[in-house]
Structure formats: structure tokens, C-alpha cells
Amino acid sequence: MTLRVVYIFPISHHFRLPFHEKLRIALREKQIQYEVCYSNPFGENLEKKDTVQIPWGRKVPLLKFRNGGLLLQLAFREIVTCDLVIVQQENRLLINYLYQVLGLLHLKRVAFFGHGRNFQAENPNSLSERWKRFWATKVSWWFAYTEGSKSVLSGLGFPESRITVFNNAIDTDALRRFERAISPERLKELRSELDLRGNNVGIYVGGVYREKRIEFLVEALDIVRSTIPDFEFVIVGGGADLAVAQAAAATRPWLKVTGPKFGAEKVELMLLARVFLMPGLVGLAVLDAYSVGLPVVTTNYPYHSPEIAYVIDGVTGAVSTPWTSADSYAAAVVTMLRNDNLEEISSRCREQAQKLSIDGMVAEFAKGVERALGREGRDSRECRQDRGNRVV
Numbered sequence: 483m484t485l486r487v488v489y490i491f492p493i494s495h496h497f498r499l500p501f502h503e504k505l506r507i508a509l510r511e512k513q514i515q516y517e518v519c520y521s522n523p524f525g526e527n528l529e530k531k532d533t534v535q536i537p538w539g540r541k542v543p544l545l546k547f548r549n550g551g552l553l554l555q556l557a558f559r560e561i562v563t564c565d566l567v568i569v570q571q572e573n574r575l576l577i578n579y580l581y582q583v584l585g586l587l588h589l590k591r592v593a594f595f596g597h598g599r600n601f602q603a604e605n606p607n608s609l610s611e612r613w614k615r616f617w618a619t620k621v622s623w624w625f626a627y628t629e630g631s632k633s634v635l636s637g638l639g640f641p642e643s644r645i646t647v648f649n650n651a652i653d654t655d656a657l658r659r660f661e662r663a664i665s666p667e668r669l670k671e672l673r674s675e676l677d678l679r680g681n682n683v684g685i686y687v688g689g690v691y692r693e694k695r696i697e698f699l700v701e702a703l704d705i706v707r708s709t710i711p712d713f714e715f716v717i718v719g720g721g722a723d724l725a726v727a728q729a730a731a732a733t734r735p736w737l738k739v740t741g742p743k744f745g746a747e748k749v750e751l752m753l754l755a756r757v758f759l760m761p762g763l764v765g766l767a768v769l770d771a772y773s774v775g776l777p778v779v780t781t782n783y784p785y786h787s788p789e790i791a792y793v794i795d796g797v798t799g800a801v802s803t804p805w806t807s808a809d810s811y812a813a814a815v816v817t818m819l820r821n822d823n824l825e826e827i828s829s830r831c832r833e834q835a836q837k838l839s840i841d842g843m844v845a846e847f848a849k850g851v852e853r854a855l856g857r858e859g860r861d862s863r864e865c866r867q868d869r870g871n872r873v874v
Contacts, residue, residue: 485855486515488560489568489595492544492553492575493527494520496534496744497766500653500840501847506538508848514855517564519557525550530689530720531742552576561590566854568625571596573614582620593623593854598634602693602763602785623854625847628788646850650789651843652766654773654835660749661774672750676738680712682819685755685776687748688767690721693785695762698808700730700737702761705812707736710819715759718743718751752776757818761802761811764790772798772835775828779815781805792838798831 487509489502502518509516521544523533535541545554554576561567561581569578571594585592598618603611619640626632627650636642673679684706690696696717707713713736717727720742731737743751748770752758758771758778765787771778772792778799780790795801802814821827 484513484515485565485857486517486563487566487568487851487855488517488519488564490519490555490557490560490577491570491595492521492555493523494518494534494536494539495527496532497652499534499536500656501651501844502536502539504840504844505847508844509851512848512852512857514851514857516851517560519555519560521555526691526722529722529724530691532689532720532744550574564590566591566593566623566851568593568595570594571598571614571618573610573617579617582617585622586620591623591854592621593625594618594621595625596631597627597788598624598631598638601787604785623850625850628791630788630791644854646846646853648843648846648850649838650766651838651840652769652773653840654769655839655841656745657749657770657773658835660746661753664746664750664753668750669753673754676716676740676754677735678714678716678738678754680714680736681756682710682713683716683755684713684757684759684815684819685716685718685752686759687718687743687752687770688760688765690717690719690724690727692723693763694721694723694760695783696723696726696730698811699759699761700727700734701808702759702812702815703737704734705808706815706819707734709812709816713819714738716740716751716755718748749774756824757815758799759815761805763787764793768792768799769835769838772831772838775832777818777824777827777831779811779818781811792834794834798827798834 506516518536518539519542520539521542527533543556552574557577567581569581581592584590615638618638624635624645626645626647629647632645632647635645703715716738718740727739731739752774755776758776761781762783763786764780766789768778768789778793780793780801782801782803783805793799800814800818802811
């Protein structure tokens with residue numbers, strides 16, 4: 483018997499496409515039909531230019547209220563015949579509440595995909611965060627980004643036996659394939675195109691918006707440059723603060739801004755660098771860096787995404803303190819560039835990228851889908867624990 487799983491999310495991001503493709507294949511082998519449902523990008527996502535179409539997915543209309551503060555995807559038809567619906571944990575996704583009510587009435591299996599809380603929330607006791615906590619336990623299953631997310635959920639009283647930790651990842655194998663195909667001649671040509679002349683090149687790859695602290699980054703870069711005269715830097719990405727980066731580059735010949743790049747173009751730019759800098763919010767970009775052996779230098783910024791757990795201070799990167807000090811951050815960058823063991827650190831980064839692979843993520847996610855559907859055998863203790871919360 484083939485079961486049907488639908489993952490409904492508002493925006494289809496470029497970095498997530500390989501996950502959907504691989505998960506679809508993995509679940510098909512288990513006689514589970516995997517479908518996705520999404521809508522057209524809007525607002526900041528258009529500026530970032532990091533969205534993509536999914537040929538086999540279904541695109542549905544999206545209604546926006548309060549300037550995009552509330553979103554309603556017209557995906558009602560999707561839940562009628564599916565055996566499990568997976569949605570992102572976001573307060574503003576109005577259709578989630580319909581699904582969750584159906585789940586509470588034992589009419590639909592519903593799973594959340596997310597962090598357990600908003601890691602960027604400045605006030606953890608705000609009305610928004612209290613609302614998120616209330617609904618966090620009103621699902622039959624959880625797909626949690628990391629062990630840190632699992633701890634948040636278990637702290638809310640959600641049964642650990644119904645939490646799948648998938649260790650959020652990107653397709654680092656694809657990035658390594660791109661790397662192997664890039665010749666030294668191409669890198670030399672690219673250095674010439676960007677007019678990079680020094681040996682100490684750093685890079686930033688990711689969204690360019692407020693939480694990434696671009697102004698702080700530029701302040702720190704100036705300090706590094708004053709200490710290491712041949713230091714040069716490349717900012718890769720797009721977003722609301724792209725103009726800030728471009729304005730800084732206009733008065734700093736050693737600072738280059740390329741806009742968004744993906745695939746092989748992104749990899750060849752990273753191969754020009756020795757360090758990966760991201761003083762603000764750290765997320766999956768850390769795996770971009772690790773896949774090509776770049777240590778990540780960040781700060782103890784209090785609003786990182788769960789993937790900050792992948793940055794091991796002194797092992798695969800550096801975490802400077804306090805997060806408000808550009809001097810401290812610049813010092814950490816200088817120390818990393820002058821580290822005699824930089825090659826060893828680079829090797830550890832590559833090892834970390836191999837451990838946190840998208841194949842591993844897909845395998846764990848697929849196991850979680852089977853368990854959420856009741857397809858995988860579980861011991862009697864877990865069954866007794868879940869029986870009272872089972873959604874059928």
C-alpha cells in the first residue's frame with residue numbers, strides 16, 4: 483500500500499531542492515509518495531534571488547495580510563487524501579492552524595519542521611513566542627533541525643520518542659564535485675577578474691540582511707586590513723543590505739561584492755579564500771564553508787540559528803567574544819589567518835562537512851516519516867507512550 487506525504491511550505495529555496503529530490507527517491511523506495519506544495523516568492527526573497535522552481539511540485543496561490551505578516555496558502559485540497567502533512571513551524575502561516583485542529587480531532591497526521599522556537603527572538607517571553615510554544619506541542623510528530631532543537635521541544639513536554647533529529651544540511655557532496663572540476667587555471671583567471679592580488683583572502687557567502695551584521699563586518703574588515711596589508715575580501719549574496727555592502731566596496735578597492743552565486747560559481751569563489759567570515763547570524767552557510775575546507779570565524783551573537791552548533795571553537799573555526807566588539811572579532815580573524823595549523827583546521831572542516839551530509843539528513847528524515855506514519859516497528863514502551871497522542 484502506497485502512502486502519501488505532503489510537505490507544504492511558502493517559499494522554495496535553492497539550497498533545499500536537493501533535499502526534496504533525494505527524499506522523494508528515498509521514500510519512493512519505501513512505497514511512500516512524497517509531494518511538495520509551495521508558492522511564489524515575495525519581498526526579501528525576491529531580493530535575495532535564492533528561490534527555485536520544483537518541476538514535480540505543486541504551486542498554489544498565497545494570500546498576504548498585514549504586509550506579509552500573515553500568510554495563507556490556498557492548499558486545502560492537499561490535505562484531503564494525504565496520510566501525513568508536514569508544515570513549517572511559523573506563527574504567520576495561517577493554514578497550519580487548520581491542519582493542527584484537524585490533527586487534534588484525530589482526522590489528520592500533522593508534523594512540524596523547524597527549530598522549536600525562534601532563535602532570533604529578542605524576547606523569549608513575547609506574545610509571539612508564547613503563542614509559538616502553545617502550538618509547538620499540538621502536532622503528532624516533529625522534525626527537528628538539531629539536538630538543540632530537540633532539547634527545546636522536550637523542554638516543552640513533547641515526547642522525545644516522536645521527535646526526529648535530522649541534522650539540517652545541504653548537498654555538500656555536490657559542492658565537492660564542483661570543486662574537483664575547477665582547474666587551477668580557472669581560479670587564476672577568477673583572481674584576475676576580481677583583481678585579487680594578496681594571499682590572505684576572506685569570504686562571506688549568504689543572505690545580506692540586518693541579522694548578518696554587514697556594517698559590523700565591514701568595520702572589522704578595516705581593522706584586519708590595517709593589520710594584514712594584503713588582506714582582501716569577497717562578499718557573495720543578495721538581500722536587503724546589499725546596497726550597504728556595495729557602498730562599502732565603492733571606497734575599498736580590496737573589498738569585492740558579487741551578488742548571489744550558486745553551484746560551481748559559488749564554489750570557485752570560496753576556493754579563492756582562506757577563511758569564511760560571518761559575524762552575525764550563522765545558519766547552513768557554515769556547511770558551504772566546511773565543504774571546501776574553510777574555517778568559520780563568527781561571534782557569540784545571541785540569535786544564531788541551530789546550525790551554530792556545527793562551529794567548534796578552536797577546532798573548525800573561532801567564536802569571538804563579546805559579539806559587539808569589532809576589535810575582538812578582527813583579532814580572531816587575524817589569529818586564524820596567521821595560525822600555523824590552518825591546513826589542519828581546514829582538514830577538520832572537510833571532515834565535519836562529510837559527517838553532516840544531505841544523504842544523512844535524508845536518511846534520518848525518511849526514517850522519521852515512516853515512524854510518523856506508523857510504518858516502522860517500535861518497542862512496546864514507545865507505543866504505550868504514544869498511544870494517547872496517536873493521530874489517525
